[in-house]
Amino acid sequence: MSPGLDAAPGIVAITLVTLATLAIGVWGLRFSRTTSDFFVASRTVHPRLNASAIGGEYLSAASFLGVAGLVLVNGADMLWYPVGWTAGYLVLLVLVAAPLRRSGAYTLPDFAEARLGSRGVRAVCSVLVVAVGWLYLLPQFQGAGLTLRSAVGAPTWVGPVIVGVVVLVNVTTGGMRSITFVQAFQYWLKLTALLVPAAVLLVVWAGDDRPRPVDLGAWSTPLAPGGGEGLYITYSLIIATFLGTMGLPHVVVRFYTNPDGRAARRTTLVVLVLLGVFYLLPPVYGALGRVYAPELAVSGASDALVLELPRIMLDGPLGEVLTGMVTAGAFAAFLSTSSGLSIAVAGVLSQDVTGRTRVRGRRLGGVAAFRVAAVAAVTVPCVVALLVPNLGVARAVGLAFAMAAATFCPLLLLGIWWRGLTSYGAIAGLAAGGLGSTVAIGWTIAVSSPDGWLDTLMGQPAAWTVPLALATMVAVSRLTRDRVPSDADRFLVRLHTPETLQLDRG
């Protein structure tokens, strides 16, 4: 598509979203004064605002564009993605939310070091946070490039650059406090941008005598094709998404902005509601696409379904306005998820790398170190996205989840619920899960046409990497029993007792 009249709604929408994002970020600056504001919004964010912010930053391009396209092409088995992304928050709620907040740590490496008293575990966790964060940032930047190309006909490099610059400006000026407002705004923007067009399109569909999607049968089976292998793929996907959510760096960092453990739980519950409402919508686009735009499924441009459908179903200004809305929502999805991930990666980098470097003989201060780290956190994946034009948006996100599930999930579960975990066990388990995931990722990229059980196991590794990491962590901890940290009991007291009790929390 060439830039022209067609591009007008997209350009207007992207400009408005960018300006609104920057304006809210600047407005939030008025509340951002201290280092604590900068990193954790001084831990005073109300559950409702915080939940909107979590929802805003969690609903990425994969949710806004990817799910509808996947449903269009593959059918009901793709619904396991949104179900898993939501159920992941239930798992996080019941196993992790309150204890994680009470641990008083800011990042996953902080948690690991406080729990196990080991710099080694901290270093391994830092590397993994940056790896998972960049693995997840990459498809956001690439998706932004694809969206701008399909919406306004811009060259592919424009999207990553705009998203990178806006994120950098917001993150480096306002930090966590102002980002919280931006993210909360973007949840509601994304919901509106998907809900209103969906409602209008459903009215159009009803006026057309409700034609049914073609080719039912395999399309309405919530199971990957291929018999036993399909069953394995589906269950492995369930494990990766249900357990991976708790290990995503940008999800975890948000929990430290809650005032206490009780608020952390209530925030998570509201997040469940917000995600549940949002995920009702993408399947509507997928099913309507099956009726009105089946050619998109064949052409391989299914990711553009949400952006194209309003114009396909409606002529004239209404179609243009709705196109502008969905474009705005998609762009908000890139901005918010990238911001959240950048903050998380920058938080770790600033503590473990830039905060330790010396400039003219002096250590960089908290906020200065954070700003330098943010530049690195955004620039590296942005440059990779520009150099490697397309790695496969959905695939990279899926692998990030599988990696988080195989590394941080066992660490958090055992660290919170089992006093017998040792630093040796943790490092061995993280290494087993991380290596297993890395091998699987490399295998999947190398094998172009997967065939047979081995490729299936490598393509969807969570079902074997998660048990492997868990078993390694437990077994090695058992073998190094004498290295159980002496303050493990005290730490569990801190994690599990309500803050109202005046206890010695170490």
Place this chain on the structure above:
Amino acid sequence: MSDPAPRVRVTGPPRRRRTPGGVADIDAGTRLGDVYMRSLLREQLRLAVGVLLVVALTIGLLPLAFHLVPELSDVRLLGIPLGFLLLGVVVYPVLVVLGWAYVRRAERNEADFAEIVSEVE
């Protein structure tokens, strides 16, 4: 018994201590404190595992059900294929209700724990 015995004042050690007994036990790491903590952890873990079991036995069994009974894919309710209805709509309220029930129970467990620990002498 016409002559009642003179009244005797019964006193004990001062009832008020700076920290409630259970809290002191936990702080000092006594065996009693350990029992308190283990019981709280067990209650909370049992609750969490219970919620996850419900998820596993409802949502978690769906792929197996559709694998074993392929005819389920052809079932339609309200004109919507069963797979879409369950995974696209029904799952979400189920997750929210489970989360809500969990938060209530978890907070009650904590309140009970706080009460027991604070009351103990």
